[in-house]
Amino acid sequence: MRKSFNLIILFLLGMSALAQAQNGVIRGTVVDAINNDPIPLANILVLGTDFGTTSDLDGNYELTDLPPGLYDIRASYVGYKDNTQFEIQVSNARPAEVNFRIEEYSTDLVEIVVKASPFRKTEESPVSLRTIGVAEIQRNPGGNRDISKVVQSLPGVTSASSFRNDLIIRGGAPNENRFFLDDVEVPNINHFATQGSSGGPVGLINVNFLNEVDFFSGAFPANRGNALSSVFNFRQRDGRNDRFGATFMVGASDVGLTMEGPIGEKVTYLFSVRRSYLQFLFQALQLPFLPTYNDAQFKVKYKIDQKNEIYLLGLGALDQFALNFDANDTEEQQYLLDQLPVTPQWNYTNGLVYKHYAERGLWTVVLSRNMLNNEATKYAKNDDSSPDNLILDYQSQEIENKLRLEHTHQLGNFKLLGGAGYEYVKYNNRTFNRIFTSAGPQTINYSSELAFQKYYAFGQLSRKLFDERLVLSLGIRLDGNDYSEEMASPLEHFSPRFSLAYSLTDRISLNFNAGRYYQLPPYTVMGYQQDDIFINKINGIDFIRADHAVAGVEFNTASNSKITVEGYYKHYSDYPFLLRDSLTLANLGGDFGVIGNEPTISRSEGRTYGLEFLFQQRLFKGFYGIASYTLGWSQFQDKNRAFIPSSWDARHIANFVIGKKFKRNWEVGVNWRFQTGLPYSPYSDASNLVVNWQVNNRAIPDYAQLNTLRTGNSNTIDIRVDKKWFFQKWSLNLYLDVENITGNAVGIPALILDRPLDENGTPFGGPTIINPEASFDQQRYLLKEINSSVGTPIPSVGIMVEI
Numbered sequence: 001m002r003k004s005f006n007l008i009i010l011f012l013l014g015m016s017a018l019a020q021a022q023n024g025v026i027r028g029t030v031v032d033a034i035n036n037d038p039i040p041l042a043n044i045l046v047l048g049t050d051f052g053t054t055s056d057l058d059g060n061y062e063l064t065d066l067p068p069g070l071y072d073i074r075a076s077y078v079g080y081k082d083n084t085q086f087e088i089q090v091s092n093a094r095p096a097e098v099n100f101r102i103e104e105y106s107t108d109l110v111e112i113v114v115k116a117s118p119f120r121k122t123e124e125s126p127v128s129l130r131t132i133g134v135a136e137i138q139r140n141p142g143g144n145r146d147i148s149k150v151v152q153s154l155p156g157v158t159s160a161s162s163f164r165n166d167l168i169i170r171g172g173a174p175n176e177n178r179f180f181l182d183d184v185e186v187p188n189i190n191h192f193a194t195q196g197s198s199g200g201p202v203g204l205i206n207v208n209f210l211n212e213v214d215f216f217s218g219a220f221p222a223n224r225g226n227a228l229s230s231v232f233n234f235r236q237r238d239g240r241n242d243r244f245g246a247t248f249m250v251g252a253s254d255v256g257l258t259m260e261g262p263i264g265e266k267v268t269y270l271f272s273v274r275r276s277y278l279q280f281l282f283q284a285l286q287l288p289f290l291p292t293y294n295d296a297q298f299k300v301k302y303k304i305d306q307k308n309e310i311y312l313l314g315l316g317a318l319d320q321f322a323l324n325f326d327a328n329d330t331e332e333q334q335y336l337l338d339q340l341p342v343t344p345q346w347n348y349t350n351g352l353v354y355k356h357y358a359e360r361g362l363w364t365v366v367l368s369r370n371m372l373n374n375e376a377t378k379y380a381k382n383d384d385s386s387p388d389n390l391i392l393d394y395q396s397q398e399i400e401n402k403l404r405l406e407h408t409h410q411l412g413n414f415k416l417l418g419g420a421g422y423e424y425v426k427y428n429n430r431t432f433n434r435i436f437t438s439a440g441p442q443t444i445n446y447s448s449e450l451a452f453q454k455y456y457a458f459g460q461l462s463r464k465l466f467d468e469r470l471v472l473s474l475g476i477r478l479d480g481n482d483y484s485e486e487m488a489s490p491l492e493h494f495s496p497r498f499s500l501a502y503s504l505t506d507r508i509s510l511n512f513n514a515g516r517y518y519q520l521p522p523y524t525v526m527g528y529q530q531d532d533i534f535i536n537k538i539n540g541i542d543f544i545r546a547d548h549a550v551a552g553v554e555f556n557t558a559s560n561s562k563i564t565v566e567g568y569y570k571h572y573s574d575y576p577f578l579l580r581d582s583l584t585l586a587n588l589g590g591d592f593g594v595i596g597n598e599p600t601i602s603r604s605e606g607r608t609y610g611l612e613f614l615f616q617q618r619l620f621k622g623f624y625g626i627a628s629y630t631l632g633w634s635q636f637q638d639k640n641r642a643f644i645p646s647s648w649d650a651r652h653i654a655n656f657v658i659g660k661k662f663k664r665n666w667e668v669g670v671n672w673r674f675q676t677g678l679p680y681s682p683y684s685d686a687s688n689l690v691v692n693w694q695v696n697n698r699a700i701p702d703y704a705q706l707n708t709l710r711t712g713n714s715n716t717i718d719i720r721v722d723k724k725w726f727f728q729k730w731s732l733n734l735y736l737d738v739e740n741i742t743g744n745a746v747g748i749p750a751l752i753l754d755r756p757l758d759e760n761g762t763p764f765g766g767p768t769i770i771n772p773e774a775s776f777d778q779q780r781y782l783l784k785e786i787n788s789s790v791g792t793p794i795p796s797v798g799i800m801v802e803i
Helices: 003-016 136-138 147-153 278-284 332-341 690-696
Strands: 024-032 043-046 053-054 058-064 069-076 082-089 099-104 129-133 155-160 167-169 177-181 183-188 212-214 229-235 245-252 254-263 267-276 291-305 308-323 345-357 361-379 390-411 414-437 440-465 468-483 497-503 508-519 544-558 561-578 600-620 622-636 643-645 650-661 666-675 714-726 732-739 747-754 782-787 794-802
Touching: 024 082, 043 058, 053 058, 053 267, 069 099, 069 183, 082 099, 082 136, 082 600, 082 747, 129 147, 136 155, 136 212, 147 650, 147 666, 183 345, 183 361, 254 508, 278 291, 332 747, 332 782, 440 690, 468 508, 600 643, 666 732
Parallel strands: 024 099, 177 229
Antiparallel strands: 024 058, 043 053, 043 069, 069 082, 129 212, 155 167, 177 183, 212 229, 245 254, 245 794, 254 267, 267 291, 291 308, 308 345, 345 361, 361 390, 390 414, 414 440, 440 468, 468 497, 497 508, 508 544, 544 561, 561 600, 600 622, 622 643, 622 650, 650 666, 666 714, 714 732, 732 794, 747 782
């Protein structure tokens, strides 16, 4: 061990001796944010240094001879608002391309106090909007370059499980989130996705493609529909336009390659592939499941001229899942082997986007297609030798073809956004499933094919008043589809929204938003059939509605940090109520598999409310960090229409992230996270009936005592250490990232057989007749409780080479 440690030290010292303080380059363009016209003679400054330059007649600029490192870059021009881009990584491997889109002031220059904020804010969404830079994603301790893990440091965000990305935002379900990649909607951004939800254990998007991410936990702009809890806008960079470049990445769970470069003078490309070897790590950790994921991502952009551009992008995944039958020594391992199905899955999204810059506005046309293929198979005791052992055989596909047209027009103090969209949806499902319910064992066996059309229109008008101290925005949206009469009329799904922001000083502002939002039920609900009839269509299933109100105060300090306090309230209507077990979908919870594949009606109400605090520090004098706290409630109706805690009711959530950059390109970060337990239901006394247990070896929740128990508190610590070297034409980054270093394991307890049979082949517990008129044997097994959650520290040693 000592010899290995000495070898590592000698390697690091040798690399440090070879590394040279080479000089990096920053270049890009400065254009008008509305019409894309180049802005000549704009001032470009590297903050905190003596480096600076001006743009040429075509709006281009270049800064050279910069030592590698992170920099804040500011562009300014008379009559325009300053624009600062933060934490730009400069290296010798490739030029850092930083393009500025600066906004013209709409009032007289003499009345303007110029103050650049390090945090993004829009007229439509002055509250509940947080922007995360790519450097913040890459260095987040425990995040493993996964945006879904990184956002869990922000207020109001949590997850049902430490090893999954089922994002619960302000008490809403994981399927209430929407994701857009360069204006193209992507239904899911995770591998091994839960159908009918949006979670999964591993992120899908390549961070090397990203510039930054806008995260809306409320105040959604009118052009972003079908969301009740959050919207993510991922903004990708373009491929480099000077020469070929590549980044090679090796981590503890996967290996990936990103390539980029020009194709002629007007076309650039980005392309990446990744394959996991997570199955080897899980095998070494003696985990009973072995996932393998593959993904690919690309972006090709053709800049036709200064006023027109078009780009094609794609994102796809191929996921495979196997059970590790060698990991069956403990009761916990045996339980997971008995419960987990084999779930291969693949999905893709392709999108074509055209942008035309007019004199005072922007036209955007988005054409896209996405598809999900989801399968699941499970045999009793994993014995596939007989079809009689089959418990679950499921295959489903979701296909969406989308067209959206948007136009943004700026006229003085007014900004107008408008557009419309059309979608053609196909869904098919083949299900065989033996299940247990509160009413006893049941067998579901059906096939379904569904096709319908969606249509919508939106508009939003924003106005700046009193020297831009007051900003008002009013938006409307109308949604409909031809699935049923209940959903057909856009006028019955009219969703207004209003935002207000008032600057008390140049650093303090009051912000407010109220709005109504609609979302379709999951396709698993809409496509469910009984006797070849879309039973939920007959049941009158309708859009889910949520009314939001958010108010807050924001203080921007003089040291690249901000403090916000926000209060929120959401009221849900027409939430899906599951008839099989008589509970609201939000009280069901979520995990691997399928959500909502059963008879449903739109009848439940819900409410979530709380208070959020955030302190966010951008890199300043070597330090960065986030401190957040959320006090929140999430309640939905039970079968008696009484409000009870939902499965997403995390009362207290606290996060603290701090990092420090040291000399010689060393960096250390720590992430501490605390969360009180989530509600769950106890198990029914009927769980140990032999006739119930033999269906699929699992206890039955007692929904008569819905969500009356809570899991234990979650308390985790993650650490990360980075070291970078910069050479003549390439750079090297080594990192150590340890998730859940405390080994914290919190989850819902599980029941397993204590002793299945006695020496006479009779179930322990003996024959018990609860109901003398029962038509089946009511013998019982003896059961015992175990903790099925996995609390293993997961170390990751990664290497990233950029050329």
